[in-house]
Amino acid sequence: MNGIKRFYGHLPIRWKLALWSSIVLFGLFATYNSLQYYVLNSWMMDQEERHIKEKMNEVQNFFADPSHLIDRNSIINSSRFLENIVEADELIRIMDRNGNLIVGVANNFSEEIIVSPIESGDLELVLIDGKHILVYRRPLITPGFVGYVEVIRDLKTYERLRGLIFLVTFSAGMGAILLSGLGGMIIAKQLLRPIAALTETMKRIKMRGLKERVPLDANQKDEVADLSRMFNEMMDDVELSFQKQKQFVEDASHELRTPIAILEGHLSLLNRWGKKDPEVLEESLKASQQEVERLRKLVLELLELTRLESDQFEIGEEEIDPVTIIEKTIANFELVHPDFKFVFHNLVKDKKNNSLRVAERHLEQLLMILLDNGIKYSQDKKLLEITAETNEMSKEWVFRIKDYGIGIPKEDIEKIFDRFYRVDKARSRAKGGHGLGLSIAQRIVSHYKGNIKAESKEEQWTEVIVTIPNAP
Numbered sequence: 001m002n003g004i005k006r007f008y009g010h011l012p013i014r015w016k017l018a019l020w021s022s023i024v025l026f027g028l029f030a031t032y033n034s035l036q037y038y039v040l041n042s043w044m045m046d047q048e049e050r051h052i053k054e055k056m057n058e059v060q061n062f063f064a065d066p067s068h069l070i071d072r073n074s075i076i077n078s079s080r081f082l083e084n085i086v087e088a089d090e091l092i093r094i095m096d097r098n099g100n101l102i103v104g105v106a107n108n109f110s111e112e113i114i115v116s117p118i119e120s121g122d123l124e125l126v127l128i129d130g131k132h133i134l135v136y137r138r139p140l141i142t143p144g145f146v147g148y149v150e151v152i153r154d155l156k157t158y159e160r161l162r163g164l165i166f167l168v169t170f171s172a173g174m175g176a177i178l179l180s181g182l183g184g185m186i187i188a189k190q191l192l193r194p195i196a197a198l199t200e201t202m203k204r205i206k207m208r209g210l211k212e213r214v215p216l217d218a219n220q221k222d223e224v225a226d227l228s229r230m231f232n233e234m235m236d237d238v239e240l241s242f243q244k245q246k247q248f249v250e251d252a253s254h255e256l257r258t259p260i261a262i263l264e265g266h267l268s269l270l271n272r273w274g275k276k277d278p279e280v281l282e283e284s285l286k287a288s289q290q291e292v293e294r295l296r297k298l299v300l301e302l303l304e305l306t307r308l309e310s311d312q313f314e315i316g317e318e319e320i321d322p323v324t325i326i327e328k329t330i331a332n333f334e335l336v337h338p339d340f341k342f343v344f345h346n347l348v349k350d351k352k353n354n355s356l357r358v359a360e361r362h363l364e365q366l367l368m369i370l371l372d373n374g375i376k377y378s379q380d381k382k383l384l385e386i387t388a389e390t391n392e393m394s395k396e397w398v399f400r401i402k403d404y405g406i407g408i409p410k411e412d413i414e415k416i417f418d419r420f421y422r423v424d425k426a427r428s429r430a431k432g433g434h435g436l437g438l439s440i441a442q443r444i445v446s447h448y449k450g451n452i453k454a455e456s457k458e459e460q461w462t463e464v465i466v467t468i469p470n471a472p
Contacts, residue, residue, distance in 0.1 A: 005095050021184035027175050033169040040165050044158055047379075049123060052136045059092065063140055063149075071144030075102050089154040094140060096147040098115075109154055158170040194228055201231075263291050294426060298424040312467075319355040322363060322397060323348060326388055327368045337351055337375055340382045347389035354390070356397050356470050358448055366444050367399075369437040370464050374403035377462070407458035416454060417442040441466075 062081055063070050075094055082092050082105035093104035123136045132155040139148045197214055205210040213235060214228040266284040323346055329341045348354050356363075374384045388402040408416060417438045445452045450468035 018181050018184035018188055021187070022177055022181040025180040026173075029173040029176050037166060037169055040350040041162055044161060047157055048134055048153065050157060052123070052134055052140050054152050055085065055087075055090075055092070055138050056138055056149065059149050059151070060140070062140060063142060064137070069144050070142040071104065072096075075145055075147075079105055089156060091148050091150075091152040094147060095150065095154075096145075102147065109152070121305075131156065136350070139361060181398060194225065198231060201361050205235070210235060210242060254412050260291075260295075263288050299457050302452050306432050318359065319357055321354060322356045322358075323354060323388055324394065325360060325363050326367060326399075329364055329371065330386065333371055339374060339392060340378070340384060342384065343385045344369075345385065345387040347387060349390065358468060362444050362448075368465075368467065369403075369441045372399040373437055373464075374401055374405070374462070378405035380404050395470050399468075400463055401466075402461060402463040404461045407460055407462055408454065409458055410456075413454055413456060417452070434441065 004050065025070050059082070062078070078094075082103065086105045086107045087107055088107050090095070091104065091106040091109040094102045096102055118438070122138055123134070125135050126135055133156055136151045136152045136153075136252050137148055140146075178347040194214075196213045198279050201212050202212045216225065216232070217227055244357070262347050326344060330344055334342055371384060371386075381404040383404055385400070387402075388399075390396070391398060445466055450466065450470050452464065452466045454462060455466050456462040
């Protein structure tokens, strides 16, 4: 049994499909043919029994004629009548009460056939010399004679027809099974063609890289086609993820290289002769401290971004008042940036039901990133406008932070939320940015199933719009 299981387990799927289709069709054909054979066999036997009963009734009616006395001599002289009604493979004979033959007429049948007494009624199927014989015996009682009539019929025609039906049904069943096996192989091959293409694509991906895709037929809409499309979409995501990871490593290396090079340069300067020059020493230490601070911020931002992209992000369940958080954050920024003007537009209509289910620290971090970005890229007009409003229909909070700075080119709007992406890398680095703030902001918003986007007019203004649904 275990050997059969192992053998079956090693079979390809197409052979399994062909095997099971053959087994199922074999069961169906065997059941159908058996039922058909049984019905036909029963019908033919009923026909034989009905025929022999009709013949018996004909004989009985002849001898029941009241117009003349039926005695032993009349029965002997009835042979001509019996010869007229007897058929091929049939024997009609009349016996007296002692079992002695009075008259017998046969057609292609032996008159000397011996039939044992019938035990199960007056009609019985018996086997004599390897032949199936149907025997019908009825008493014959007249005023001048007491005996019985036997109608005996050889069922060789019935046997021949039954054998022919069995041969036809068996041959048809075997042919159907062979055809079903062949058809199962063809169908399995057609059904498994997309899976074979999927397997071949995986092999090519292993050998050539992530750019390989499963070829698709636009007219194919079945489940296997859906699987192939899903696989291609998954590979697109994987390839994009690898590209982003590669870009992340390259950008992170580039960002780390600059402060490290500056630190290395100042340390070399100090090591050569700067230790004896207080002015050079002070300048080098100050520059090194600035670069270390930049490295610290970069590492903290990378760690924060990694935490947000992992499963460690904890969704806040507490109800907070966003307006209060916004006002507190603006107050903190006003202390640090007294030269900037912060204008808060509170457009919340329902002042009583103004809560939002977001962690307070996450909303603060989001606001700090967006306000800090607005300050960095503002020019002469040092004004930031913050707007908060609620959408009663969709139960969403909408936050807008608008600055009047350098703006963002139209082709860069969709890219500013990518890690390390900066519109003008030189100017951004000079302002102390690493290009991670908006990526962190986007991750925070996405964890709360919200949306963040930017609108801008170059050299005039930029507005970041955050929408967060208020979960019930």
